[in-house]
Amino acid sequence: MQELLDLGHGFSVALTLPNIGYMVIGILLGVLIGVLPGLGGANGVAILLPLTFSMNPTSAIIMLSCIYWGALFGGAITSILFNIPGEPWSVATTFDGFPMAQQGKAAQALTAAFTSSFVGALFAVLLITFLAPVLARFALKFGPPEFFAVQLLTFCSFVGMSKEAPAKTLAAMMLGFALAAVGMDSVTGQLRMTYGVPDLLKGFDFLIAVIGLFGIGEILLTMEEGLAFKGKSAKISAKVVWQTWGQLLRHWPLFLRSMAIGCWMGITPGGATPASFMSYGMARRVSRDPSSFGKGRIEGVIAPETAAHAAGTSALLPMLTLGIPGSPTAAVLLGGLLIWGLQPGPMLFIEQKDFVWGLIASMYLGNLVGLIVVLTTVPWWAAILRIPFAVIAPVIIAICAVGAYTVHSSMFDVVLMLVFGVVGYVFKKLSYPLAPLVLALVLGDMAEASFRQSMLLSQGKLSVFWSNPLVGTLTSVALLMLLWPVLSSLVRGLSSGRRRADLGAKP
Amino acid sequence: MMTSPVKLVMQESDSNQTMASEPRSVSVRWPEVLTALMLMGIAAMVIIDSLRVGAGWAEDGPRAGYFPFYIGLILMAASTWILISQLRKWNASNAEFADREQLGRVVSIFIPMVVFVAGIAVLGIYVSSALLIAYFMVRYGKNKPWLTALVSLGVPLLLFAVFERWFLVLLPKGPLEQLLGF
Numbered sequence: 138m139q140e141l142l143d144l145g146h147g148f149s150v151a152l153t154l155p156n157i158g159y160m161v162i163g164i165l166l167g168v169l170i171g172v173l174p175g176l177g178g179a180n181g182v183a184i185l186l187p188l189t190f191s192m193n194p195t196s197a198i199i200m201l202s203c204i205y206w207g208a209l210f211g212g213a214i215t216s217i218l219f220n221i222p223g224e225p226w227s228v229a230t231t232f233d234g235f236p237m238a239q240q241g242k243a244a245q246a247l248t249a250a251f252t253s254s255f256v257g258a259l260f261a262v263l264l265i266t267f268l269a270p271v272l273a274r275f276a277l278k279f280g281p282p283e284f285f286a287v288q289l290l291t292f293c294s295f296v297g298m299s300k301e302a303p304a305k306t307l308a309a310m311m312l313g314f315a316l317a318a319v320g321m322d323s324v325t326g327q328l329r330m331t332y333g334v335p336d337l338l339k340g341f342d343f344l345i346a347v348i349g350l351f352g353i354g355e356i357l358l359t360m361e362e363g364l365a366f367k368g369k370s371a372k373i374s375a376k377v378v379w380q381t382w383g384q385l386l387r388h389w390p391l392f393l394r395s396m397a398i399g400c401w402m403g404i405t406p407g408g409a410t411p412a413s414f415m416s417y418g419m420a421r422r423v424s425r426d427p428s429s430f431g432k433g434r435i436e437g438v439i440a441p442e443t444a445a446h447a448a449g450t451s452a453l454l455p456m457l458t459l460g461i462p463g464s465p466t467a468a469v470l471l472g473g474l475l476i477w478g479l480q481p482g483p484m485l486f487i488e489q490k491d492f493v494w495g496l497i498a499s500m501y502l503g504n505l506v507g508l509i510v511v512l513t514t515v516p517w518w519a520a521i522l523r524i525p526f527a528v529i530a531p532v533i534i535a536i537c538a539v540g541a542y543t544v545h546s547s548m549f550d551v552v553l554m555l556v557f558g559v560v561g562y563v564f565k566k567l568s569y570p571l572a573p574l575v576l577a578l579v580l581g582d583m584a585e586a587s588f589r590q591s592m593l594l595s596q597g598k599l600s601v602f603w604s605n606p607l608v609g610t611l612t613s614v615a616l617l618m619l620l621w622p623v624l625s626s627l628v629r630g631l632s633s634g635r636r637r638a639d640l641g642a643k644p
Numbered sequence: 645m646m647t648s649p650v651k652l653v654m655q656e657s658d659s660n661q662t663m664a665s666e667p668r669s670v671s672v673r674w675p676e677v678l679t680a681l682m683l684m685g686i687a688a689m690v691i692i693d694s695l696r697v698g699a700g701w702a703e704d705g706p707r708a709g710y711f712p713f714y715i716g717l718i719l720m721a722a723s724t725w726i727l728i729s730q731l732r733k734w735n736a737s738n739a740e741f742a743d744r745e746q747l748g749r750v751v752s753i754f755i756p757m758v759v760f761v762a763g764i765a766v767l768g769i770y771v772s773s774a775l776l777i778a779y780f781m782v783r784y785g786k787n788k789p790w791l792t793a794l795v796s797l798g799v800p801l802l803l804f805a806v807f808e809r810w811f812l813v814l815l816p817k818g819p820l821e822q823l824l825g826f
Contacts, residue, residue, distance in 0.1 A: 187813060188811050188813065191811065191812070302726075304722045304723075304725040304726045304729070305722075305726060307718065307722040308683050308719060308722040308723050308726060311687075311715050311716075311718050311719035311722060312683065312686065312719060314712075314715040315686060315687075315690045315712065315715050315716065315719060318690070318711065318712040318715065322697075322708040324705075324708070325697075325707065325708045327697050327708040328697075329693060329694070329697055329708055329709065329712060330689065330690060330693045330694075330712070332689070332693070353757070356753065357750050357753065357754065360749050360750055360752075360753045361742060361746040361747075361749055361750050362746075525784075525785050525787075526784075527780050527781055527783075527784035527785030527787070528777070528780070528781055528785060528787075528795055530753065530780060531756075531773075531776045531777040531779070531780040531781075532777060532795075532799055534757055534760065534776065535760075535769075535773035535776060535777065535799065535800075535803070536803075538760070538761065538764065538769065538773075539769060539803060539807065539815060542764075542769065542815060542816065543807070543813050543815070546814070548764065548765055548816065551761050551764060552761060555757060555758065555761055558757075559754075562750070563675060563679060564679075566672075566675065566741055566742065567672060567675060567676055567679055567741075569679075585711040585712075588711055589705065589706050589710065589711065592705070592706050592710070593705045593706070597701055597706070
């Protein structure tokens with residue numbers, strides 16, 4: 138029960154007046170970011186990160202993680218009222234959320250979405266509270282080969298679980314690693330891949346990449362559609378909230394299933410977006426009346442929202458304990474920790490107790506504050522969406538430029554942001570996944586360091602990755618994940634071939 | 645019955661329009677090929693430079709190019725695979741990248757973005773932002789002059805207050821700010 142004591146201590150760290158203030162500011166900023174097209178959790182946090190360099194790390198991470206919760210909540214508002222997913226993970230929410238709004242049940246849909254988000258996040262935070270210390274203690278025994286194996290598993294599962302083509306996932310990921318290697322090599326001090334360009338000496342900062350890929354890229358995509366917002370307005374009254382809550386209680390099995398899917402997808406780096414789709418698909422498949430989905434079923438709102446929030450929150454578990462983020466936004470938060478001089482990983486739980494438990498406590502509080510804030514302020518956010526895109530777009534572009542500049546006070550970074558913006562647009566159009574690119578860019582140096590240390594230990598023999606049962610299992614599972622697309626198509630090919638043979642047709 | 649000829653004419657012109665706009669789209673073929681070639685080029689750069697700094701083993705351990713060399717190889721393999729699979733279905737794949745109209749809109753927002761970034765270097769970020777916002781509001785929003793002025797001046801002023809005053813983060817400034825003594 139050490140965890141409960143630690144958590145109690147965490148609450149005493151988080152529950153100060155300034156920190157609660159930062160929480161509310163963070164949530165409000167987060168919802169704003171989630172509602173506006175072109176600004177999302179990852180790049181929103183990236184833009185605001187430089188502003189927090191002067192704050193104390195605990196308050197800063199509380200504010201930044203609250204921006205993340207806010208963005209998760211905010212995505213649901215645009216999905217339900219405007220049929221425009223503010224975030225990729227709220228695409229599945231539009232399927233039943235918008236029809237509900239059209240039928241005049243916007244308030245119920247919003248209440249269901251917010252409450253599901255809250256419940257999903259709460260479950261994931263509970264998981265973090267009790268699992269994180271155990272995992273951190275376990276990871277203390279990790280050496281470089283184990284760390285590299287975990288990182289390998291992370292990246293291989295991207296290839297195995299991504300719905301995009303494996304070659305594209307792999308290419309995007311390797312591009313991230315290649316960009317991460319540019320600049321000075323931290324071990325030998327040699328310059329790599331700078332090709333004599335002085336601006337490349339410091340390498341590519343992933344914050345710039347995130348702002349460009351997700352911010353500018355998203356603006357270009359949104360502009361392509363020539364946006365015209367036509368939305369429903371909504372007011373949430375206390376009576377509707379109570380009634381909907383009563384209704385939600387009956388769906389507890391759905392909640393449990395969605396939470397489990399979400400947490401699993403969040404810890405393994407599947408992320409919130411596939412989690413929401415998977416959960417929606419499951420809800421429809423097990424339903425007695427699958428054809429009524431997509432026409433305004435409350436289950437169609439509960440399932441994706443619960444899973445998305447559970448995934449979004451539990452993505453912080455591997456980030457804190459192993460230093461491996463489960464989502465792009467978690468990656469940006471990890472970058473923040475590194476900038477504040479905090480090395481995420483097992484030692485964090487020993488050396489920075491105040492920080493870790495303050496953060497975990499703030500997850501409980503942040504989500505509670507978030508639920509109250511969004512339930513009470515929905516009409517205003519809906520009003521913000523009525524501001525024409527001609528006003529919002531240039532403002533977002535300007536904010537992205539400011540964000541890119543402030544990272545290193547460098548004009549080159551602003552130009553780089555534009556380049557990444559075009560890359561983001563083209564990659565989105567050609568369905569190259571962006572998350573592995575960003576994660577590889579963040580983890581590149583760490584993965585390289587642990588790989589080189591492992592090679593040093595073994596004098597260049599790859600067998601070090603099978604030198605004990607733990608690392609051997611991790612590596613083998615990783616390779617299995619990597620080959621999963623090939624294996625599954627082989628199995629499918631075999632079974633369909635057999636079927637054809639049974640029918641007597643020549644293959 | 646007076647209206648029927650008019651209707652007919654309108655219908656005709658409608659169908660003409662759709663006929664004209666339908667083939668005006670760009671398929672994913674060339675974008676796919678160009679992206680794959682670009683990635684292959686990057687892979688080549690990574691491999692060449694890794695070989696330059698040494699991709700092998702020195703007395704004290706792996707050289708600087710040891711890890712990136714393999715990254716470059718995998719990137720080369722993956723992008724070649726993408727290229728080949730695109731070439732193999734050259735005539736079959738007709739998925740749409742975007743239609744002309746959409747591309748036009750994307751370019752029409754991207755060019756002002758480039759001008760804006762160039763403007764930051766010359767005029768500073770505040771003046772450049774004001775001009776960008778004003779351009780969009782006049783060009784796309786057809787907003788009233790007073791509203792355009794309010795938003796395009798208000799946002800940079802707010803940015804100035806938040807960054808330069810509140811968080812003490814300095815942003816690029818130009819001749820105007822110098823004139824005002826900042």
